[in-house]
Amino acid sequence: MSSSSSDEPIKKKPITIITIGMAGAGKSTFVQRITSYLHSKDSPPYVLNLDPAVAFMPFEANIDIRDTVNYKEVMKQYNLGPNGGILTALNLFTTKFDQVLSLVEKRSDTVDYVILDTPGQIEIFTWSASGAIITDAIASSFPTVIAYIIDTPRTSAPATFMSNMLYACSILYKTKLPFILVFNKTDVQPHDFALEWMHDFEAFQEALATHGGTRDAEGEPTYMNSLMNSMSLVLDEFYKHLKAVGVSSMTGDGMKEFFDAVGASREEYETQYVPEIERARAAREKALHDAKADSMSRMMKDLEVDRARHPEAAAQDRWEPEEEEQEAEDDDIDVNIIDRSEERWPGEYIDVTRAQRHGDEGIHWPRPG
Numbered sequence: 203m204s205s206s207s208s209d210e211p212i213k214k215k216p217i218t219i220i221t222i223g224m225a226g227a228g229k230s231t232f233v234q235r236i237t238s239y240l241h242s243k244d245s246p247p248y249v250l251n252l253d254p255a256v257a258f259m260p261f262e263a264n265i266d267i268r269d270t271v272n273y274k275e276v277m278k279q280y281n282l283g284p285n286g287g288i289l290t291a292l293n294l295f296t297t298k299f300d301q302v303l304s305l306v307e308k309r310s311d312t313v314d315y316v317i318l319d320t321p322g323q324i325e326i327f328t329w330s331a332s333g334a335i336i337t338d339a340i341a342s343s344f345p346t347v348i349a350y351i352i353d354t355p356r357t358s359a360p361a362t363f364m365s366n367m368l369y370a371c372s373i374l375y376k377t378k379l380p381f382i383l384v385f386n387k388t389d390v391q392p393h394d395f396a397l398e399w400m401h402d403f404e405a406f407q408e409a410l411a412t413h414g415g416t417r418d419a420e421g422e423p424t425y426m427n428s429l430m431n432s433m434s435l436v437l438d439e440f441y442k443h444l445k446a447v448g449v450s451s452m453t454g455d456g457m458k459e460f461f462d463a464v465g466a467s468r469e470e471y472e473t474q475y476v477p478e479i480e481r482a483r484a485a486r487e488k489a490l491h492d493a494k495a496d497s498m499s500r501m502m503k504d505l506e507v508d509r510a511r512h513p514e515a516a517a518q519d520r521w522e523p524e525e526e527e528q529e530a531e532d533d534d535i536d537v538n539i540i541d542r543s544e545e546r547w548p549g550e551y552i553d554v555t556r557a558q559r560h561g562d563e564g565i566h567w568p569r570p571g
């Protein structure tokens with residue numbers, strides 16, 4: 203019996219991995235590692251670089267913000283410092299993110315993973331309107347997971363560990379997306395201590411007590427010590443919502459565990475995030491509907507008062523549908539839709555890998571200035 207096309211399994215949407223982390227945590231090396239891992243599994247990902255200031259990228263991006271905005275030109279033009287330049291470049295890029303989304307959507311039948319590398323200065327992405335717009339746009343189109351990259355050797359002191367976890371916590375509550383803590387550089391220091399501190403809060407408090415600088419001259423716990431003790435209790439709840447894996451972007455250790463966690467996150471996205479965005483969308487639509495109904499009822503009341511006051515004017519106030527139709531036809535003449543699909547235009551996003559594969563097509567790379 204021949205199988206019909208409807209019997210074929212429906213291709214799942216690609217899952218998007220947004221990598222976020224403190225400067226130097228190893229985001230770019232991690233992106234390069236997972237990209238090469240996926241290539242080795244015959245599942246090449248679609249990669250987006252959102253860091254306009256990166257000097258060297260150890261992987262090939264399909265879409266690179268640097269092809270669209272030159273942050274140094276932005277700095278000059280708007281008289282900004284480096285951080286302002288990077289933020290403004292990201293803002294400019296975000297204004298056309300719909301084009302990026304449609305490029306990603308075009309590839310969604312052939313790729314299983316979309317990977318985003320974000321700017322080195324973590325706050326530029328996590329605390330900017332652009333970062334939120336990009337995250338929301340991606341997450342409402344594709345299953346999305348945040349991979350929070352941590353420099354394990356630099357997180358081995360209890361106070362640094364706590365600060366890093368608080369930052370991760372703030373991103374989790376801001377995005378509400380499935381979240382994976384990626385303890386990187388395990389070739390230098392294994393991440394067992396971190397897992398122990400996350401699962402056993404007494405072990406963390408013990409480490410805190412034995413760590414220097416947590417007692418004052420009289421041997422009493424310092425203010426910082428008490429604060430961190432209390433915070434560890436608060437974070438206990440937060441840890442329950444997280445997956446944590448250890449990887450070495452240098453050696454490639456932990457890749458399978460990372461992708462297992464990504465697979466589990468897809469389920470979490472579907473069962474938790476999707477209902478949440480649908481609830482938010484329904485609430486927004488209801489609020490809009492209520493606001494419209496309210497303004498309509500106020501307008502009708504005003505009209506009634508007006509008609510009662512000026513009955514002679516109300517008598518002349520007649521709707522002439524024919525006149526209106528004529529006006530509508532006149533309006534149509536002004537509509538001027540430009541179809542740009544045939545030609546490239548300055549500022550258009552370019553799929554870099556495609557362009558490179560067909561280097562002889564004479565593609566002009568737009569760079570402002």
Ligand SMILES: Nc1nc2c(ncn2[C@@H]2O[C@H](COP(=O)(O)OP(=O)(O)OP(=O)(O)O)[C@@H](O)[C@H]2O)c(=O)[nH]1
Nearest residue numbers: 225226227228229230231321322386387450451452
């Ligand atoms: N030993 C070791 N070093 C690593 C690992 N991952 C990254 N590094 C090193 O850490 C440094 C920072 O790595 P990057 O990938 O540039 O870090 P980043 O987070 O992208 O840094 P920004 O460009 O500031 O955003 C580099 O010297 C890497 O070689 C790892 O798993 N093990």
